[in-house]
Amino acid sequence: MDISFLRQQFETDLAGAANEPAVRALRDKYLARKGGLVSHLLKDVASAPADSRPLLGRQANQLKIHIESTISGKLSAIAQQRPAVEAVDVTLPGRPPLLGHRHPLTLLRERIESIFLRLGFLIVEGPELEDDYHNFEALNMPVDHPARDMQDTLYLASPVAAAGRVAATLLRTHTSGMQVRYMEMHPPPVRLIAPGRVYRRDNLDLTHTPMFTQVEGLVVGDTVTLADLKGTLVTFAAELFGPDRRTRFRPSFFPYTEPSAEFDISCGVCGGTGRAPQALVPPQPASNAAGEGGCAMCKRTGWLEVLGSGMVHPAVFEAVGYDPERYTGFAFGVGIERLALLKWGVEDIRLFYENDLRFLEQFPL
Amino acid sequence: VRLPYDWLRELVPVPVDVEALAETLGLRGFEVASVEHRPHAVIDFEITANRPDCLSVIGLAREAAAAYALPLHDPDRTWPAAGDPQPIDVVVDDAEACPRYCAQVFSVRLGASPDWLRDRLEAAGVRSINNVVDVTNYVMIEMGQPTHAFDLEKLAGRALRIRPARAGERVRTLDGIDRPLEAGMLVIADAERPQAVAGVMGGGDSEISSATRVMVLESAYFAPGSVRRTSRRLALKTEASARFERGADIEAPPAAIARIAALLHRIGAAQPLGSIVDRYPAPRPPRIVELRSGRIGRVLGASVPDSEVPKILGPLGFELRPPRGGQSSSNGATSWAITVPSYRVDVLREVDLIEEIARHDGYRGLPATFPALTAPQAPPDARTLRDASVRRVLTASGLSEAMTFAFIEQQAAQSFADGAPLVAVRNPLSEKYDVLRPSLLPGLIDAAAHNRRRERLDIRLFETGTRFSPSGEVRAVAGVWSGTAVTPHWSGAARSVDFFDVKGVVETLCGALGAEVTFARASLSCFVEGRTAAVEAPAVVGHVGQLAPALIDARGFPAGEELYGFELDLDALAALQPADDLRAESLPRFPSVVRDLSVLVDSNLPAASVRGTIRSSAPDTLAHVAEFDRYRGKGVPEGRVSLSLRLTFRSADRTLTDVEVDEAMARIVGALASAHSAERR
Numbered sequence A: 001m002d003i004s005f006l007r008q009q010f011e012t013d014l015a016g017a018a019n020e021p022a023v024r025a026l027r028d029k030y031l032a033r034k035g036g037l038v039s040h041l042l043k044d045v046a047s048a049p050a051d052s053r054p055l056l057g058r059q060a061n062q063l064k065i066h067i068e069s070t071i072s073g074k075l076s077a078i079a080q081q082r083p084a085v086e087a088v089d090v091t092l093p094g095r096p097p098l099l100g101h102r103h104p105l106t107l108l109r110e111r112i113e114s115i116f117l118r119l120g121f122l123i124v125e126g127p128e129l130e131d132d133y134h135n136f137e138a139l140n141m142p143v144d145h146p147a148r149d150m151q152d153t154l155y156l157a158s159p160v161a162a163a164g165r166v167a168a169t170l171l172r173t174h175t176s177g178m179q180v181r182y183m184e185m186h187p188p189p190v191r192l193i194a195p196g197r198v199y200r201r202d203n204l205d206l207t208h209t210p211m212f213t214q215v216e217g218l219v220v221g222d223t224v225t226l227a228d229l230k231g232t233l234v235t236f237a238a239e240l241f242g243p244d245r246r247t248r249f250r251p252s253f254f255p256y257t258e259p260s261a262e263f264d265i266s267c268g269v270c271g272g273t274g275r276a277p278q279a280l281v282p283p284q285p286a287s288n289a290a291g292e293g294g295c296a297m298c299k300r301t302g303w304l305e306v307l308g309s310g311m312v313h314p315a316v317f318e319a320v321g322y323d324p325e326r327y328t329g330f331a332f333g334v335g336i337e338r339l340a341l342l343k344w345g346v347e348d349i350r351l352f353y354e355n356d357l358r359f360l361e362q363f364p365l
Numbered sequence B: 001v002r003l004p005y006d007w008l009r010e011l012v013p014v015p016v017d018v019e020a021l022a023e024t025l026g027l028r029g030f031e032v033a034s035v036e037h038r039p040h041a042v043i044d045f046e047i048t049a050n051r052p053d054c055l056s057v058i059g060l061a062r063e064a065a066a067a068y069a070l071p072l073h074d075p076d077r078t079w080p081a082a083g084d085p086q087p088i089d090v091v092v093d094d095a096e097a098c099p100r101y102c103a104q105v106f107s108v109r110l111g112a113s114p115d116w117l118r119d120r121l122e123a124a125g126v127r128s129i130n131n132v133v134d135v136t137n138y139v140m141i142e143m144g145q146p147t148h149a150f151d152l153e154k155l156a157g158r159a160l161r162i163r164p165a166r167a168g169e170r171v172r173t174l175d176g177i178d179r180p181l182e183a184g185m186l187v188i189a190d191a192e193r194p195q196a197v198a199g200v201m202g203g204g205d206s207e208i209s210s211a212t213r214v215m216v217l218e219s220a221y222f223a224p225g226s227v228r229r230t231s232r233r234l235a236l237k238t239e240a241s242a243r244f245e246r247g248a249d250i251e252a253p254p255a256a257i258a259r260i261a262a263l264l265h266r267i268g269a270a271q272p273l274g275s276i277v278d279r280y281p282a283p284r285p286p287r288i289v290e291l292r293s294g295r296i297g298r299v300l301g302a303s304v305p306d307s308e309v310p311k312i313l314g315p316l317g318f319e320l321r322p323p324r325g326g327q328s329s330s331n332g333a334t335s336w337a338i339t340v341p342s343y344r345v346d347v348l349r350e351v352d353l354i355e356e357i358a359r360h361d362g363y364r365g366l367p368a369t370f371p372a373l374t375a376p377q378a379p380p381d382a383r384t385l386r387d388a389s390v391r392r393v394l395t396a397s398g399l400s401e402a403m404t405f406a407f408i409e410q411q412a413a414q415s416f417a418d419g420a421p422l423v424a425v426r427n428p429l430s431e432k433y434d435v436l437r438p439s440l441l442p443g444l445i446d447a448a449a450h451n452r453r454r455e456r457l458d459i460r461l462f463e464t465g466t467r468f469s470p471s472g473e474v475r476a477v478a479g480v481w482s483g484t485a486v487t488p489h490w491s492g493a494a495r496s497v498d499f500f501d502v503k504g505v506v507e508t509l510c511g512a513l514g515a516e517v518t519f520a521r522a523s524l525s526c527f528v529e530g531r532t533a534a535v536e537a538p539a540v541v542g543h544v545g546q547l548a549p550a551l552i553d554a555r556g557f558p559a560g561e562e563l564y565g566f567e568l569d570l571d572a573l574a575a576l577q578p579a580d581d582l583r584a585e586s587l588p589r590f591p592s593v594v595r596d597l598s599v600l601v602d603s604n605l606p607a608a609s610v611r612g613t614i615r616s617s618a619p620d621t622l623a624h625v626a627e628f629d630r631y632r633g634k635g636v637p638e639g640r641v642s643l644s645l646r647l648t649f650r651s652a653d654r655t656l657t658d659v660e661v662d663e664a665m666a667r668i669v670g671a672l673a674s675a676h677s678a679e680r681r
Helices: A003-016 A020-031 A037-046 A053-081 A104-118 A146-150 A176-185 A226-241 A314-320 A336-344 B005-011 B018-027 B057-068 B115-124 B131-143 B224-234 B239-246 B252-266 B293-300 B308-316 B350-359 B382-396 B410-414 B441-453 B499-512 B549-554 B570-576 B607-617 B658-676
Strands: A155-162 A165-171 A190-199 A211-221 A247-254 A257-266 A303-312 A328-335 B002-004 B031-036 B042-046 B089-092 B100-108 B148-151 B159-164 B170-172 B178-180 B186-189 B194-197 B214-221 B270-279 B287-292 B335-340 B459-469 B472-482 B518-521 B527-536 B540-547 B563-569 B593-602 B622-631 B640-649
Touching (some): A003 A037, A003 A053, A020 A037, A020 A053, A104 A190, A104 A211, A104 A226, A104 A336, A104 B382, A176 A190, A176 A211, A176 A314, A211 A226, A211 A336, A226 A257, A226 A328, A226 A336, A226 B293, A247 B350, A257 B350, A303 A336, A328 A336, B002 B005, B002 B115, B005 B018, B005 B057, B005 B115, B018 B042, B057 B131, B057 B308, B100 B159, B100 B252, B115 B131, B131 B239, B148 B194, B159 B214, B170 B194, B186 B224, B214 B252, B224 B239, B252 B270, B287 B350, B293 B350, B308 B335, B308 B350, B382 B459, B382 B472, B382 B499, B382 B570, B441 B472, B441 B549, B499 B527, B499 B540, B499 B563, B527 B563, B540 B570, B593 B658, B607 B622, B607 B640, B607 B658, B640 B658
Parallel strands (some): B089 B159
Antiparallel strands (some): A155 A165, A211 A328, A257 A303, B002 B042, B100 B270, B148 B214, B159 B186, B170 B178, B186 B194, B287 B335, B472 B563, B518 B527, B527 B540, B540 B563, B622 B640
16 A cells, blocks of 8 residues: 555545544554554554565554544544543542541451461360369369359349350350360360450459450460460560560469469560659649659559469360370450550450440441 | 568578569569568568469478578477476378368467567558467468467366267357358367367357466468368458468478567567377378489470589488489489479479479570471461451452450340340359350440440441350351441442441352351340341351341440441351362353343332242353332332343353344243233333
8 A cells, every 4th residue: 555645545534523532543554553554553663575574564654653642633633622621629528438437446356366377377166154163173173173263153034045065154254265175176276366356254354354254375285385375475575565565474373273474564664663654743732642643554663564464274275085194275364445445545344345436436447 | 462572581581682683583483573672671472373372471481492502491490398287189081181280379478469479460461469369360461371279268168078069059250250160171179169160260259368368379281272262151251261272281280380479579479388188090191203314304395404403402401311312324314303392292203393494593494496387287267267268358349347256145145046045054154144145146236336436337246156045155246237237438429338238248158158048037035026037058048137126226326327238157258168179161162142021010029039930930141130110109009119130141052043032032032921910012
């Protein structure tokens, strides 16, 4: 095909293209990779005699470039002629999508679960109505054991049947019952956390609710040690509270662990000094006893109690049929509400159960 | 327990101030509640239930002596010159509840205590009464052994009989209360009647007074379980019961009498008459526990040199027999036979000794290691994952998550139990919390009312949690919605929430859980008649509707405002969940044909019936049916409604022709006419 004829034809077509769709159609007609006239021309060039090929090629390419730029120019000229749209006030608020907030205790629970999942833990859940055996006896707390006073229990008026197990008589005071159930069903190794709601006969106040949420952990194996417990808790605390807080592990007592340990972190308000943050120190009357003043968050100690833990008591292993000579294990239990108080500076634990949207909406979506 | 600093320093001269002492003992496992400086330097400890020996100055002094490697001075127990014995008849009927009972008769001269004694007691938080009572209290604080003084001349038959109470017996305790006793409670009786509740509180009738000339002092060991049961039944907790129920020292009774005798002699208050009566029919041999050095490392994850073990345990009163084994086998094979002191009732097995070793340095020497992962882990509990996806769907639907208590008021629960019995709590905190919730809705209604009272108009809340019935516990999800259906915006008036907003949430949620559900009109006392649907799969798995105004009004939510709610049984829905075998469908390759259809039908004919008739009369090429309008009014006869539906036809293997779609539409219209007398508009 003659190149100049093609150019002529394009100019004629262009002159007749009055609107945007017509101009776009020209692009297809001349430039479409399949069936476009210029594309066709370029193919012809490839089969032309070798001596005329360079010149023809150059001319064909020039035509292609000419058509491309002419069409683009025409399209933008058309676009500029379009009438202006009415402007919006971009500073007016947008239309927010309906989105609800997860409860802060859920945020924290999911955070904790994700930490332990990454550390290779299984998540198990168990019943909230328990029998005495799984809540107490199997955990080295026989009837009349003084340690039962540590967890004031809510009992059911009459036993509630439970599929495939002994009738429940109480509201679980911790999720340890689930750990017992798991060990009854599975041989070691064990590496799990058991999150869930637990119940104690505590009156509502700034730091107590009769229902709260716990995460308990249990690791059993051939070589599990108290040092492993310490390392696990240090890792957990660093993830949750940041790497700058110091941690402390100190002896304590729980009937189901021996040795037992409390785990503390340094106070984030006073930086572990026990002194009131400078700006908050009220002028001290001279008569004040030495015990007054100081950091209110940690009560001047510089430390905040985070959780209780320890090495699983051999009596617990005996109750579930594990050989306490062969296996060792550690366990820990933490109240999520307590972590939330420490992490977010919530002053009143009851806020978590009032469900005031002004409170719930403070936490990220 | 309050520990006066000076008192401890009398037994062990620690070279540190009270703050440093508190810190040291704190790290050994004795939690410090507070430290006082004035008027006395006192540390208040929270002693754990396993360490009754440290409910005493000497117990804590022993710990301090071990911590600072100092000797512990034993308090003076020099037996003073005794007077002539007096007759006293001591019989233990129940040696199981009272394995040891010691008694000593004294001639006494009651009077005021000297200042040093009053000061000590005051520092420990005990009020001074008279010289004899003060000395017994002093020794309880110092040694941890409770004792009790009877006026011998007020005891019928000059007898002390340790026996179970008989039904109907009573005793007037020292606090002046006349208490009925239950049969089997251990008492100290004279020849006629109970004079004290053993290990709990003495009786007023034989109390010593300024007129007392001869007293008999009791110093006994009562079994923990017996004291605990009695104390609980009587709802009477005392300094004595706290010590006995945790486990007293069975070797302490005669020692405490000797200490009291020495102190009474020192202040000129009394002289012993005769010697101690000691009823201890079955002396307990000391407990011997084996400790293997290899086991220490296996439990702690840090090895402790064999030479350290006696240095740590010795000062705490443990006696170690020289290492056994050692040379014969490999490392860590050393083992000791360790005699546990009688006051360490908590040390029963090897691991208890390992704790003693570990806590010596407050666990500070322990490395932080990580437990080896030796097997792959199973996936989390299915409920954990399911609840997370429920929360994801509902928050994306605009509802915020609430958490409410599982126990509620019976009156609030009743309307939601649907006639089923409630699960009651035997010892509720209050009437507000006396039954376990049969539904999550009452808690959410309360939460909605709470927000409404705080001038919040748009309320959307949900909760996932357990609900209870006599047949067990079920995981459920529920939600409530009031106010507007969309977020109010300057661009236009917001519509109020209605039934279909909430139904839409339920449909989306069930869809997300993979459950196919249908909705049917239902009638339930907690919902408004005519605006309630049962969610069926095909068994009823929940309900959705407008909550009854009377009911929400009773919980403080304005009855004039519409509050919608839903509740679903998550366990039942999960049981319907299809297997995880999703296959992606290829996208349609041929165009679809869309036809709109408007029919007049009876206004009370459910839309589901119309849809069902269309489906059953249409060819397989009907891909989709959706209502897009429902109209009553001008042009529509009374009692009828105009229902408009959009039908989409499509085939997987060809382009449909107008003719075949027309035929299908004609069949559908015919079926609607015969089934529902529907007229095409």
